[in-house]
Amino acid sequence: MTTAVGSLLATLPGHRYTDPETFRREQERIFETDWYCAVRAADLDKPGAYRTVQVGRESVLVTRNRRGELRAFLNVCRHRGARLCTAESGEVRRSLQCPYHAWTYDLDGRLTAAPNLTRMPDVDRARYGLHSVRLREWLGYAWVCLAGEPPSFEETVMSEVAERLGGADVIGHYAIESLALGKRHTYDVAANWKLIIENFMECYHCATIHPELTEVLPEFADGFAAQYYVGHGPEFAEGAAGFTVDGSAGFGRLPGLPDAHDRRYYALTIRPQVFVNLVPDHVIVHRMFPMAEDRTVVECDWLYAPEVVAGGADLSRSVELFHRVNLQDFDACERTQPAMASRAYRDGGVLVPSEHHIGEFHEWVTARLTAES
Numbered sequence: 001m002t003t004a005v006g007s008l009l010a011t012l013p014g015h016r017y018t019d020p021e022t023f024r025r026e027q028e029r030i031f032e033t034d035w036y037c038a039v040r041a042a043d044l045d046k047p048g049a050y051r052t053v054q055v056g057r058e059s060v061l062v063t064r065n066r067r068g069e070l071r072a073f074l075n076v077c078r079h080r081g082a083r084l085c086t087a088e089s090g091e092v093r094r095s096l097q098c099p100y101h102a103w104t105y106d107l108d109g110r111l112t113a114a115p116n117l118t119r120m121p122d123v124d125r126a127r128y129g130l131h132s133v134r135l136r137e138w139l140g141y142a143w144v145c146l147a148g149e150p151p152s153f154e155e156t157v158m159s160e161v162a163e164r165l166g167g168a169d170v171i172g173h174y175a176i177e178s179l180a181l182g183k184r185h186t187y188d189v190a191a192n193w194k195l196i197i198e199n200f201m202e203c204y205h206c207a208t209i210h211p212e213l214t215e216v217l218p219e220f221a222d223g224f225a226a227q228y229y230v231g232h233g234p235e236f237a238e239g240a241a242g243f244t245v246d247g248s249a250g251f252g253r254l255p256g257l258p259d260a261h262d263r264r265y266y267a268l269t270i271r272p273q274v275f276v277n278l279v280p281d282h283v284i285v286h287r288m289f290p291m292a293e294d295r296t297v298v299e300c301d302w303l304y305a306p307e308v309v310a311g312g313a314d315l316s317r318s319v320e321l322f323h324r325v326n327l328q329d330f331d332a333c334e335r336t337q338p339a340m341a342s343r344a345y346r347d348g349g350v351l352v353p354s355e356h357h358i359g360e361f362h363e364w365v366t367a368r369l370t371a372e373s
Helices: 020-031 152-167 193-201 210-215 218-222 307-310 315-341 354-368
Strands: 006-009 036-040 049-055 059-064 070-074 089-091 093-096 104-106 111-113 134-136 139-146 180-189 267-272 274-279 280-291 295-304
Touching: 006 280, 020 049, 020 280, 020 354, 036 049, 036 059, 049 280, 059 139, 070 089, 070 139, 152 267, 180 307, 180 315, 193 267, 193 280, 193 295, 193 354, 210 218, 210 315, 280 315, 295 315
Parallel strands: none
Antiparallel strands: 036 139, 049 059, 049 089, 059 070, 070 134, 093 104, 104 111, 134 139, 180 295, 267 274, 274 280, 280 295
């Protein structure tokens, strides 16, 4: 329960950002229970292409089968538990083979071969296939869920997006699933995942550390983040021709984007680990991979109309704006992380009124950790 102190709200106590046991419970009760945005579907562009990602305490293997369908499995051989794929990404021709004892699985996870398997008639190939993981494609990404009974995707992920944007149809205007990857940056951040989410949700810090962003979005200099208001998107500065580091023109408006969304920026958090940034000519998607209580890997994709990328357009000024924002934000989070262990932050800090919506995030995390399992 968030505690009010006058016009201020109390934050979580410092140990919630540093305690390994708290992080383990978050892995178990949040990351291994909710829908988790794992892989950009277009990264797996042919049968046999695969990628491994960390989801809670599990390594999850996402691949494309011979029919071109995405499949996800726990990255664990059923024989003696060896890691099946040790690389972050790669490609196989027809099967996945364990490097330890050569147990071999097809791209649908079925056990197909193993040394001396014909002399072991009691080994049920169907029973000893890979453990499958639920997978759902949306917005051009593969979302996975480790829960035995996953929550409704529509009532969690899609509902959260619709609620933030003020309508279920708004995200569809950007046709994110049809966009092409223009640039990807991966950041290894020495900070707890909650600090990164809290930072993204508020703009009280924007006037202090984001000079380039507030030049394009002057409303942010007043301290109220886009996510503070349902359906609101701050308007570009009068002198800003596009969402670029110097305010220069970007690219043509994405097809299907209505006039009401032109020259506006929308930001949303999809719990537990996705940020989406919407501007008229491109979309930026952050996926967080919490690795430890004090380490989070963030993968950030800049997505554009396919013809922009295929035509070799110079994306540098477009990408540079939010790349700087990321570096500025992550530096702030890394400067905050050590203080979480200080006696000065033992009881936490406070949220000013423009940050009060972060209190709801704190309540959500606390409820997940204290709910009966």
